[in-house]
Amino acid sequence: MSEAPAAPPAGSADQYRADGIDLLLRPPEPRAGWRLLPARVVAMCAVELQKLRHDSTELYTRAVQPALWLLIFGQTFTRLRAIPTDGVPYIDYLAPGIIAQSAMFIAIFYGIQIIWERDAGILNKLLVTPTPRSALITGKAFAAGVKSLVQAVVVILIAALLGVALTWNPLKLLGVAAIVVLGSVFFSCLSMTIAGIVLNRDRLMGFGQAITMPLFFGSNALYPLSVMPGWLQAVSKANPLSYQVDALRGLLLGTPHHLALDFAVLLVAAALGVAAASSLLGRLAR
Amino acid sequence: MTPDVAEAVACTGLAYAFGETNAVDGLDLTVREGEVFGLLGPNGAGKTTAIRCMTTLLPVLAGMVRVFGHDAAGDRMAVRRLLGYVPQQLSADASLTGRENVALFARVFDVPRRERAARVGQALAAVGLTDAADRLAGTYSGGMVRRLELAQALVSAPRLLILDEPTIGLDPIARTGVWEHIGAVRAATGMTVLVTTHYMDEADQYCDRVGLMHRGRIRALGTPTELREGLGARRRAAGTAGTDPLPTLEDVFRDIAGSGLDESSGDFRDVRSTRRTARRVG
Ligand SMILES: Nc1ncnc2c1ncn2[C@@H]1O[C@H](COP(=O)(O)OP(=O)(O)O)[C@@H](O)[C@H]1O
Ligand SMILES: [Mg+2]
Numbered sequence: 001m002s003e004a005p006a007a008p009p010a011g012s013a014d015q016y017r018a019d020g021i022d023l024l025l026r027p028p029e030p031r032a033g034w035r036l037l038p039a040r041v042v043a044m045c046a047v048e049l050q051k052l053r054h055d056s057t058e059l060y061t062r063a064v065q066p067a068l069w070l071l072i073f074g075q076t077f078t079r080l081r082a083i084p085t086d087g088v089p090y091i092d093y094l095a096p097g098i099i100a101q102s103a104m105f106i107a108i109f110y111g112i113q114i115i116w117e118r119d120a121g122i123l124n125k126l127l128v129t130p131t132p133r134s135a136l137i138t139g140k141a142f143a144a145g146v147k148s149l150v151q152a153v154v155v156i157l158i159a160a161l162l163g164v165a166l167t168w169n170p171l172k173l174l175g176v177a178a179i180v181v182l183g184s185v186f187f188s189c190l191s192m193t194i195a196g197i198v199l200n201r202d203r204l205m206g207f208g209q210a211i212t213m214p215l216f217f218g219s220n221a222l223y224p225l226s227v228m229p230g231w232l233q234a235v236s237k238a239n240p241l242s243y244q245v246d247a248l249r250g251l252l253l254g255t256p257h258h259l260a261l262d263f264a265v266l267l268v269a270a271a272l273g274v275a276a277a278s279s280l281l282g283r284l285a286r
Numbered sequence: 287m288t289p290d291v292a293e294a295v296a297c298t299g300l301a302y303a304f305g306e307t308n309a310v311d312g313l314d315l316t317v318r319e320g321e322v323f324g325l326l327g328p329n330g331a332g333k334t335t336a337i338r339c340m341t342t343l344l345p346v347l348a349g350m351v352r353v354f355g356h357d358a359a360g361d362r363m364a365v366r367r368l369l370g371y372v373p374q375q376l377s378a379d380a381s382l383t384g385r386e387n388v389a390l391f392a393r394v395f396d397v398p399r400r401e402r403a404a405r406v407g408q409a410l411a412a413v414g415l416t417d418a419a420d421r422l423a424g425t426y427s428g429g430m431v432r433r434l435e436l437a438q439a440l441v442s443a444p445r446l447l448i449l450d451e452p453t454i455g456l457d458p459i460a461r462t463g464v465w466e467h468i469g470a471v472r473a474a475t476g477m478t479v480l481v482t483t484h485y486m487d488e489a490d491q492y493c494d495r496v497g498l499m500h501r502g503r504i505r506a507l508g509t510p511t512e513l514r515e516g517l518g519a520r521r522r523a524a525g526t527a528g529t530d531p532l533p534t535l536e537d538v539f540r541d542i543a544g545s546g547l548d549e550s551s552g553d554f555r556d557v558r559s560t561r562r563t564a565r566r567v568g
Pocket of ligand 2: 333334335374450451
């Protein structure tokens, strides 16, 4: 159309009619009721996967630490036989703990992303879409879950390379995926809740650093409950990470487990996390 | 409730305070359906705060805000479905492509999958970003980011487009480009546009009606010509017109705000956020 003698300048109404804007004249049909939440979750997860596709360096840099844990700590303690693991080689025993740890690290630092999105104006724009706050938080939490899941796959592959005897039963792996996502929903909501309280990236960074190690060491990721002093056992029993590790061990190694309890605890923790983070999201928007 | 369709936005006695600061202090404002309404005022006048109340981002603490008849305090989801919002900051996600940025908004506005790609394509074409659509938004210039945000807002076919300082921090050519796209989209779709700016000359040129805002309230309202001619007439009546040409909107504003404008306008927050915008643009 630029050959036309009286071509309108770029950005004129005539040009738009020629290019076609018919779809932009019709508001989309609102999704009703229960179908809204899954749609928002899918939207947020899609964004997370797109970001991972454009830049996957984080995936590799974050794989270094779990690899070192398995390689050094795992192999050394397998030889030492210092930790009672019911006949399972220690590196095998450790692997589910490290998978849970690396998923938790990603989720715990997810709150920083929400503060970054607030600072960049992205969060405000999302809040002016027909997305209830709880749906936005749930979407973000599952997006963190998807990211953690991709990370977990990397760590599982590293563990397999190091000779850990993991299950390849697809049903059990599906269970592993569900547990990883549920755990990440909880931990990302924990971090978004703290974000809603401290409201600032540096403070959240400090908080994240302060809680990740206690959560990790105060769980059954490295050693069984039975070797812990009483007070640590109590901490570990209140720590959702322990339930995540228990389930992952049961599913991946076939060790004794409490799958129903683990799922129930993680589900309740995730729901409470979503509720807490949603109620504080408004503070971030102000 | 029968929504009054002639009024896109109706604010009465809207007030919002941040601690001691009365950012919006009894705002009365009506935006008519189909017009381009400019909310004008210096930094710190309360424009952004007023906009954030209308977009449901801030609670309506006092007064009433209606968007096409829907109460912005009570019926938030209905209000949000009618809005396209471009905030003051450049707010595209730098780690997604232009197309992905727009697709996200198509998704969260429930555009069905079968027409999503086509709709996103049309929105990108409408702002002239078809060729750059598959590049990361982090590589865009400031003017391109603004146009991308316009596409994000347009993809849901809003009835009311709200733009907060759409040209802040842009170079003159990019500014003209943004305004031309706003004007053309309005002409093609007939949507209502509410835009804030502190550039009086832009409002004069592109807005059907303007409201001059100062210290949280509208101090003058009308078409740019009405306001300028009104001041001209007052000056002639007072014998102070001299040989000046027709007054500009800026003169109108100085007349309303009186002296003290320079000291009261702008504060640290504004300087900081403007710098941030400028850095992202530059
Ligand atoms: N989040 C905030 N916290 C505290 N004060 C704020 C906040 N946002 C705006 N203000 C204050 O409210 C007043 C109006 O600001 P704003 O609505 O941004 O004005 P404008 O958009 O017209 O420049 C200013 O004095 C500003 O400092
Ligand atoms: Mg502003």
